[in-house]
Amino acid sequence: MDAAISQGIDRFTLTGVAKTLGVAAPSLYRVVNSRDDLLMHCFLRVTGELNLPDPEATWQDQLREYTDALWNLCGTYPGIAHSLLTFPGSHFAIQDYLDDLTRGLTRASFPGGDDDMHFIVDMLSDNVLVASMVTQSLRDGDGFELARQRLGSVRSEERQHFPIRENLWDHDWLQRKTEFVIRGMELQLRP
Template structure:
């Protein structure tokens, strides 16, 4: 792991230097996750680490490179399929892992949509899931369709869930604002489950039922 020793920007001649503060790539990524992956700034990371902003650029030449490093770190923790009994079990695991990383790393769902190359950071993971599906007779094209469909569903749903959970400066959540905006006679009935995973699971099971009858390829 590389490490940066942060020098003072300028020192008066003959002035004794104090102990140089140090930070690592891990420190930077931890600070990003604390700030939220979709909202961090280089200045905010520097403040958390107690250094000047230019010091961050010694490890990461750009904000995008930090985003990529964070995506790679997240990808490294995604659980891979192991001897799942059928293709449905493989896809449920995929849905579970997509939801879990969204929960563990707030802001990830937004970054996945804002940063176009994001999905390329999990190429190896997708390949492992495709191999697990191949064991159950699915082609690479079929695997890509199912993984993409389910991944999109989970990430899009989580993006909506985050907006419902978000609390504004007045202490009012997005869910409360929805309830206030819905007329009493509306077919829309806001439920607490909207802020959790229940609706997502129903959608995933619907997709799996559909795949039993027809499995497109991409």
């Protein structure tokens, strides 16, 4: 798992892992069945580091803490966001975490039912994972400069929608989205 994670959770190959370990690729099949099998083990290891929100906090603050924890996890493990979004059923790795999270939200008097809870956690998760992927692609190498050049090739700066600014894809932007989703849920579920 360490060798796969070090190569990038979204990029590793069994051949690359074997080379890192100094063994032949077929030797790995004594330990894992496939790349997907190794990826699932990586998911379990990495998501095991996901910090659980304070169960005594308000449901709104628990959701804020969850988005921060997921954002930090994505920053620690580049490629995890892409892998989680594109691997069918990847949320298998956080079922126990989700049990604890939903218990905390319920204890904090979340105003909706399970479907509402699943909806907001899913929406916030998608926001974090997509924002992380975009941020990573812009921060890798010359990503910001390439994006500015591409956008500048079709529009002058004063006419650009979503101009390429580093602060547009940072944690503060994600927090604004999180607040918007939480506020929307408060309005939808108010008595």
